[in-house]
Amino acid sequence: MPPMHAWLDDLNIPYKTNEPLAPLTWYKVGGAAQVLAEPSSVQQLTALASQCHTADVPTRVLGLGANLLVADQGVDGVVVRLSDPAFRQVRIEGTTVVAGGGFELAKLVLTTARAGLAGLECLAGIPASVGGAIRMNAGGVFGDIGQAVKRVMVADATGQVYYRDRDDLEFSYRRTNIVARYILSVQFDLSPDDPKALIRRVKEIFLYKKNTQPLREGSAGCAFKNPDQPDPQGRRLSAGQWIDKASLKNFAIGGARVSDRHANFIITDRGCTAGDVITLINHVQKTVADRFGVALEREVVEWP
Numbered sequence: 001m002p003p004m005h006a007w008l009d010d011l012n013i014p015y016k017t018n019e020p021l022a023p024l025t026w027y028k029v030g031g032a033a034q035v036l037a038e039p040s041s042v043q044q045l046t047a048l049a050s051q052c053h054t055a056d057v058p059t060r061v062l063g064l065g066a067n068l069l070v071a072d073q074g075v076d077g078v079v080v081r082l083s084d085p086a087f088r089q090v091r092i093e094g095t096t097v098v099a100g101g102g103f104e105l106a107k108l109v110l111t112t113a114r115a116g117l118a119g120l121e122c123l124a125g126i127p128a129s130v131g132g133a134i135r136m137n138a139g140g141v142f143g144d145i146g147q148a149v150k151r152v153m154v155a156d157a158t159g160q161v162y163y164r165d166r167d168d169l170e171f172s173y174r175r176t177n178i179v180a181r182y183i184l185s186v187q188f189d190l191s192p193d194d195p196k197a198l199i200r201r202v203k204e205i206f207l208y209k210k211n212t213q214p215l216r217e218g219s220a221g222c223a224f225k226n227p228d229q230p231d232p233q234g235r236r237l238s239a240g241q242w243i244d245k246a247s248l249k250n251f252a253i254g255g256a257r258v259s260d261r262h263a264n265f266i267i268t269d270r271g272c273t274a275g276d277v278i279t280l281i282n283h284v285q286k287t288v289a290d291r292f293g294v295a296l297e298r299e300v301v302e303w304p
């Protein structure tokens with residue numbers, strides 16, 4: 001097999017080697033990608049996927065980096081970013097909206113609200129690409145993205161493109177049954193509504209998030225999923241409430257700290273490393289498990 005750079009050059013796909021990933025994530029920590037590739041079409045992406053598969057080179061997809069912790073040593077193989085306009089289109093036909101996997105969720109929320117289409121306003125204030133939002137079934141108390149999805153265009157790790165339709169899709173709390181490596185575009189089925197009322201709703205939800213979460217600091221949103229396990233009184237507490245009960249608000253290790261605003265957010269201060277974040281995550285999990293017997297599952301995706 002020729003060296004990786006030789007076939008990458010042959011594929012004619014824009015790529016960089018040893019590219020720092022920290023600036024492309026919300027935590028702003030972690031190392032570099034051996035290769036960061038930004039294909040300019042579905043054909044380029046599938047050719048790249050196929051070649052990586054043949055050469056046994058690992059591939060990963062980077063969205064907006066809002067739920068991602070990249071290790072300090074970085075990642076081997078190819079990180080694919082759907083940053084080209086080919087993956088950032090949005091099309092509205094009646095109540096159907098098709099958005100590219102690399103399109104920003106925040107823009108999609110505003111575009112659909114302004115067009116008088118309801119169904120995505122519940123996602124206001126969630127930083128994500130459309131592909132990343134589908135992968136994580138992004139959402140919260142107001143609803144999640146899965147409820148509005150009609151069809152998803154994906155490619156598997158070998159570069160095979162296919163569709164997943166509503167009737168065989170499952171979305172639940174921060175998960176979906178889509179296992180294909182690449183989410184290329186998503187078709188949403190929305191319903192007509194008053195644009196002014198929708199914009200008001202978007203603003204309300206955004207303000208709610210702004211008032212309850214540290215949106216301006218380095219974080220990946222909630223570090224842990226809310227556990228099913230009830231407290232001794234039979235109440236279901238959120239992960240943040242368990243962490244708060246363990247008196248861990250503001251607890252810091254190196255440059256990583258538990259937010260005092262929302263205990264499920266781990267904040268990265270200046271000089272923080274991915275190692276600090278991982279050590280703090282481990283500490284929080286151990287403390288909550290030791291004190292209350294509650295197992296907190298990580299929501300943040302870790303690379304490698």
Ligand SMILES: Cc1cc2nc3c(=O)[nH]c(=O)nc-3n(C[C@H](O)[C@H](O)[C@H](O)COP(=O)(O)OP(=O)(O)OC[C@H]3O[C@@H](n4cnc5c(N)ncnc54)[C@H](O)[C@@H]3O)c2cc1C
Nearest residue numbers: 063064065066067127128129131132133138139183220221
């Ligand atoms: C301030 C803040 C607030 C947040 N609030 C919320 C919230 O209210 N609700 C919520 O659910 N989440 C929240 N999050 C977490 C984050 O916004 C979501 O998990 C979001 O879905 C991540 O999308 P992304 O594009 O950034 O994905 P990334 O972080 O880039 O990647 C996450 C995972 O998705 C995969 N992925 C990304 N794009 C694709 C693609 N095109 N195809 C296949 N796989 C892909 C990645 O490989 C990775 O496994 C918050 C995060 C922050 C920083």
